[in-house]
Amino acid sequence: DAGVTQSPTHLIKTRGQQVTLRCSPKSGHDTVSWYQQALGQGPQFIFQYYEEEERQRGNFPDRFSGHQFPNYSSELNVNALLLGDSALYLCASSFGPNEKLFFGSGTQLSVL
């Protein structure tokens, strides 16, 4: 049984570019949450998708957007990248919005 898978594992972009990160939830899960983890910090909640809708959003600008597909997989898009967007982006899935979270291994984004 595959767990939460994220792609790519590493990514290098330059300031001003746009990036798309992908997440496939654990089998049977229908809810996906995204977190940003800066170096030396704890993860910060970006948003959660359930039934293809954004259900909850953290304190992140509109440059951060997402999508959930009918097969429950999800994308995180970040526009107009800033140096401060460099971080580990973690995806977590669950069966329902309030159930136990299972995390992926993340995408390490570096913005130069």
Next chain:
Amino acid sequence: AQTVTQSQPEMSVQEAETVTLSCTYDTSESDYYLFWYKQPPSRQMILVIRQEAYKQQNATENRFSVNFQKAAKSFSLKISDSQLGDAAMYFCAYRTPNQAGTALIFGKGTTLSVSS
């Protein structure tokens, strides 16, 4: 706003010994959940233990146990019989039972090293 504070950036323990990681939180809610997550070098966050605020009994999971002091807003993790595989970053996290979602609020983490 709710906050989670981990005041120990780094801790160390020898194999087979016991170590306690500290966590305090601030909230005006009466019902909530608290968690300890482990993040090894693989970067995947792994749930170690969970505590419901309405339960007075401290949660335990094998060698891992918590000391939950609701009035003091304290939630420490005790690891008994430490093993080399316990070396990782440990995060304390908080969540309200919000029907809208499962947003976790994390502390900054404690790096635990285990020596043989």
